[in-house]
Amino acid sequence: xxxxxxxxxxxxxxxxxxxxxxxxxxxxxxxxxxxxxxxxxxxxxxxxxxxxxxxxxxxxxxxxxxxxxxxxxxxxxxxxxxxxxxxxxxxxxxxxxxxxxxxxxxxxxxxxxx
Amino acid sequence: xxxxxxxxxxxxxxxxxxxxxxxxxxxxxxxxxxxxxxxxxxxxxxxxxxxxxxxxxxxxxxxxxxxxxxxxxxxxxxxxxxxxxxxxxxxxxxxxxxxxxxxxxxxxxxxxx
Numbered sequence: 001x002x003x004x005x006x007x008x009x010x011x012x013x014x015x016x017x018x019x020x021x022x023x024x025x026x027x028x029x030x031x032x033x034x035x036x037x038x039x040x041x042x043x044x045x046x047x048x049x050x051x052x053x054x055x056x057x058x059x060x061x062x063x064x065x066x067x068x069x070x071x072x073x074x075x076x077x078x079x080x081x082x083x084x085x086x087x088x089x090x091x092x093x094x095x096x097x098x099x100x101x102x103x104x105x106x107x108x109x110x111x112x113x114x
Numbered sequence: 115x116x117x118x119x120x121x122x123x124x125x126x127x128x129x130x131x132x133x134x135x136x137x138x139x140x141x142x143x144x145x146x147x148x149x150x151x152x153x154x155x156x157x158x159x160x161x162x163x164x165x166x167x168x169x170x171x172x173x174x175x176x177x178x179x180x181x182x183x184x185x186x187x188x189x190x191x192x193x194x195x196x197x198x199x200x201x202x203x204x205x206x207x208x209x210x211x212x213x214x215x216x217x218x219x220x221x222x223x224x225x226x227x
Contacts (some may be wrong), residue, residue: 004157031213042118042203042217043158050212090157099145099207099214100165105157 002027004106006091012112013081021076021109023091029104031097032074033058034066036087037108043090049074050097081113116141118218120204126224131194135221137187137204145209149178149189152201152220161189161202194225 004025013019025032033048035058045058049068063085065077074093078085089109094101118139127133139147146165150158162171162178164187171178175198177190191198204218 033213040219042219043215044217045215048213092157094213097212099209099212100163101213102148102160102163103213103215105159107157108155 006106023074025093029093031094035090120218124222135189141206143209145207148205150203
């Protein structure tokens with residue numbers, strides 16, 4: 001089944017404890033992206049990657065890191081999480097990076113930072 | 115400023131009834147507009163995509179319209195079902211040569227039996 005998977009789905013952690021949220025897609029997509037979704041706000045892009053070893057900042061990159069060493073994986077790293085990073089996170093992928101390609105979203109990771 | 119505004123914020127309708135959700139945007143340069151359905155606890159799933167030249171597009175009981183002159187779109191749901199309960203997100207893609215999306219905050223629809 002073609003899909004985007006994320007792990008973990010739920011995570012409660014404490015301020016300053018490094019964490020990684022994994023994202024993997026099995027559709028051989030070139031483009032991958034991370035978003036966060038907060039109440040009353042639309043999805044906001046954190047980072048995106050147009051291909052392996054090519055990443056760039058989105059609209060809200062502060063406090064996050066990403067890497068794209070393989071085509072299928074795009075982990076999101078929070079080196080020192082803070083409470084304002086409590087949010088619902090979505091990974092997405094699309095076949096290419098042009099604007100007509102549909103983005104397929106993962107199931108989401110709900111992160112709580114205490 | 116590139117923005118997408120949706121109305122209403124939330125809506126409750128009886129099963130079997132129709133409803134229409136609205137989306138106004140001020141995104142430029144415009145490439146296309148998608149409506150996504152997001153079930154609780156799930157990621158968004160695309161329902162329709164509309165480009166500048168398209169007025170109407172249907173996907174089963176979902177019909178989207180686009181007026182590029184007034185920068186408005188609507189999503190009409192016919193004969194609603196309980197499974198239509200979800201958030202519906204309007205997303206406008208900018209014509210920048212690569213994926214730059216502007217998301218609305220969504221309309222939360224509850225279909226009541």
